Amino acid sequence: MNKPERKSVDLDKVPEHTISRLSLYLRGLNYLEEQGVLTVSSEALARHFGLNAAQIRKDLAYFGDFGVRGVGYNVIELREHLRDILGLNRNWRVALFGLGNLGRALLSYRGFSKAGFNIAVVFEASPEIVAQGEIHGIPIRPIDQAKQLLPELGVQMAILTVPATAAQEVANSVVEAGVGAILNFAPLPLQLPPEIKVRSVDLTVNLENLSYFLHSS
Amino acid sequence: MNKPERKSVDLDKVPEHTISRLSLYLRGLNYLEEQGVLTVSSEALARHFGLNAAQIRKDLAYFGDFGVRGVGYNVIELREHLRDILGLNRNWRVALFGLGNLGRALLSYRGFSKAGFNIAVVFEASPEIVAQGEIHGIPIRPIDQAKQLLPELGVQMAILTVPATAAQEVANSVVEAGVGAILNFAPLPLQLPPEIKVRSVDLTVNLENLSYFLHSS
DNA sequence: TTTTGTGAACTAGTTCACAGCT
């Protein structure tokens, strides 16, 4: 009986979308483990996610031979592999920029800390809000101190919920402070060096998508 | 001088991503119009969005010959075409499900109403919150009345910010009530008939994506 | 027998490069 091994992966060959799907699989496996399920086939996972089974096998096979032919995947084992691949077997220090409605909502979102993302500091432009000092035990600091504080606090990721007019400037200073990854909620295209990883969540685009399909069918 | 015309489009040929990009272009054009810019080339738009100019021309050409060779695109005209294509020259009636932190944040998000999405009603499970009656003038109703009220109110889209455990059930009743489009924030794959348009916003997946790239580089 | 892992075939989406208008 040979232990399934992590392949040494040529990262360039892994499709972009595979990574997002690994995240989904991980959530599915967490659920299956809670249910006490021990093994699962690519076919069963595919049904659950509405995907093709070969795609799931291929996604996983980029990183290793995690399955057993005739049996399927060991739920706990695969889950650990996915956590490992996604870099979730550690804690990430995250800074939140902007404490408006959305910022506050994200701050209380349990899903982040559950996945190992710890919001270490909040930056705000409004002096009144900064004067409040902290929220849920997390310090609130003036946004112009970010460049200095981010390295001191060892922050690796930033979440931007600032107004669109401020977003590019904030993003620039975040990058100058050595942060390499940004989750952006501001509705504009951030111009940043290509080595900085950016994911943008655009609520209006999503709704307008739905509008298009309803409208034109 | 011939008027640029809307092509009769074979919708099956339009790539999925084109629609999302049209939304971005629309935002860019709104901005350019505010700046008093009259015409814009695909090249200039491409620089702004970090895209390829041919892609922009192709995206637009699915729907009509909106440009003028040697000149570019008329900003106001193109903006109107895009609003038309995306179905934004009308108001959409939207129902919000779940009045937690995220639900409240979305309610106060100005971007939705600005784009013509009007939240007509909020549905909540908690009786205490329902007892509050309304929020920002929008009625709050018990979630089990949704199936009855949605058609009465002429709601066409639903935004789901309910807990994952409730989301599938809520989605089912929304669909039974004749709603054809759902913007889903619950972190699970909704199982719905294929004619229902669903867009899911998954905050954890986005962060885990960033984690992967930081971790593995 | 069951289910993986994967080359081959296929489908979708992007970019090139240039003819065709203005």
Place this chain on the structure above:
DNA sequence: AGCTGTGAACTAGTTCACAAAA
């Protein structure tokens, strides 16, 4: 001369179909 619109070439991503393993 300048910029669009688009076929052709290319690149990326998905699904098929089957040999190999348990």
